[in-house]
Amino acid sequence: MRQLKDIYPEHADQVDFLAVGVDPNEGAPVIRSYKSSEGFSWPMTVADRDMLEDYRVTRQATFATIDADGIIASSIASGSMSDDGWREIFESLRDS
Amino acid sequence: MSRFAKRLRFRALALGLALAASFLVACGGDDAGTEAPTTHSPTEGAVTTSPATRQPTQEAATPTSATEQPTEAVAPTSPPTQPPTQEAATAAPATQQPTEEAATPTPATQQPTEEIATAPPPTQPQPEVGHETGQRAPNFMLTTSDGEQLTLDSFQGRPVLLYFFTTW
Numbered sequence: 001m002r003q004l005k006d007i008y009p010e011h012a013d014q015v016d017f018l019a020v021g022v023d024p025n026e027g028a029p030v031i032r033s034y035k036s037s038e039g040f041s042w043p044m045t046v047a048d049r050d051m052l053e054d055y056r057v058t059r060q061a062t063f064a065t066i067d068a069d070g071i072i073a074s075s076i077a078s079g080s081m082s083d084d085g086w087r088e089i090f091e092s093l094r095d096s
Numbered sequence: 097m098s099r100f101a102k103r104l105r106f107r108a109l110a111l112g113l114a115l116a117a118s119f120l121v122a123c124g125g126d127d128a129g130t131e132a133p134t135t136h137s138p139t140e141g142a143v144t145t146s147p148a149t150r151q152p153t154q155e156a157a158t159p160t161s162a163t164e165q166p167t168e169a170v171a172p173t174s175p176p177t178q179p180p181t182q183e184a185a186t187a188a189p190a191t192q193q194p195t196e197e198a199a200t201p202t203p204a205t206q207q208p209t210e211e212i213a214t215a216p217p218p219t220q221p222q223p224e225v226g227h228e229t230g231q232r233a234p235n236f237m238l239t240t241s242d243g244e245q246l247t248l249d250s251f252q253g254r255p256v257l258l259y260f261f262t263t264w
Contacts, residue, residue: 015255021261045262066255066258
């Protein structure tokens with residue numbers, strides 16, 4: 001996620017970004033401390049069980065994209081990719 | 097002179113007188129009523145024939161009247177031509193009636209448009225909620241580390257990237 005600190009601001013005016021913690025043991029205080037220490041600009045939260053089941057999230061460092069109409073643009077996938085790969089993700093999501 | 101010669105001379109004078117009298121009668125007798133009709137009769141016959149010659153003229157006049165009759169007969173044909181025009185005039189409303197009927201269907205065609213206008217807009221089939229691409233994203237309600245409530249509707253109108261992470 002640190003990788004996105006420099007990439008996301010390039011698309012922040014057109015695409016929203018929400019970081020969702022998947023470890024139920026990491027509550028709001030942990031997340032808030034982590035955000036502060038890393039200097040993330042996007043909102044961060046902790047997922048509940050329903051959300052993890054609805055989006056079929058079984059691993060960390062994964063992502064899903066939703067277009068402006070609320071339709072799944074890309075289902076859950078691994079977030080291990082290059083900077084250009086992320087840029088393409090943002091651009092395609094912006095044009096969707 | 098002898099008595100016999102005197103008789104011959106008398107008879108000759110008498111015959112001469114008789115011939116002279118007949119000659120005079122024949123030449124100067126216009127006032128005589130007996131012979132006049134015989135002399136005028138041909139002229140009267142000509143007069144009588146003149147009407148006979150005029151009769152053809154009258155007959156010719158009547159044929160002219162007969163020829164005028166055809167013209168009058170043509171005139172009656174012209175009135176029959178007018179009734180068709182009147183019929184055409186009466187038929188004109190009949191032709192206008194379809195136009196009126198055509199005008200009346202237009203409201204009938206407007207009715208469907210009104211029905212369409214009053215009918216609810218056809219709703220596109222909404223995709224099912226799911227996690228696959230093309231499905232409607234499941235809604236969620238989360239609280240951010242800053243205490244802000246977020247739902248999927250909070251990002252309505254803007255695309256969003258959900259990134260799932262751990263701090264370790």
